[in-house]
Amino acid sequence: MLMLIDTRGLSCPQPVLMVYPHLSGSDPIDVLVDNTTSQENVSRAARRNGWNIEAREEGDGVVRLELRK
Numbered sequence: 345m346l347m348l349i350d351t352r353g354l355s356c357p358q359p360v361l362m363v364y365p366h367l368s369g370s371d372p373i374d375v376l377v378d379n380t381t382s383q384e385n386v387s388r389a390a391r392r393n394g395w396n397i398e399a400r401e402e403g404d405g406v407v408r409l410e411l412r413k
Contacts, residue, residue, distance in 0.1 A: 345371055346371070346372045346373075346374060347366060347371060347372070347373045347374070348373075348374045348375075348376070349362055349363055349366070349373060349374070349375045349376070350375075350376045351363075351375060351376060351377050351378075351382060351386075352376050352377070352378040352406060353378065354382070355379070355381070355382070356381050356382055356385050357385070359375070359377060359382040359385065359386050360382075360385050360386055360389050363375055363386050363389065363390070363411075364389060367389065367390060367393040367395065367411075368393075370413045372410070372411065372412050372413075373390075373395075373410075373411040374408055374409065374410055374411070375408070375409040375411065376402070376406055376407070376408055376409075377406070377407050377409060378405050378406050378407070379405075383399065383407050383409065386409055387399070387409060390409075390411045394413065395411045395412065395413060396411070396412050396413070397409055397410065397411055397412075398410045398412075
């Protein structure tokens with residue numbers, strides 16, 4: 345089941361802290377971010393935990409990070 349985590353409007357480390365507990369599972373996760381720092385930090389945390397990441401522009405400065413095992 346796909347999980348969507350919306351971190352728009354939050355600054356680090358909050359987005360990583362919201363995503364991190366879910367990285368131990370294997371269900372797909374989509375994360376909405378609206379700044380480069382959050383995008384980089386969430387992506388780095390996911391990669392370290394064995395996830396593949398694809399970033400997709402959503403418009404208005406929002407990026408959807410698609411995390412898949």
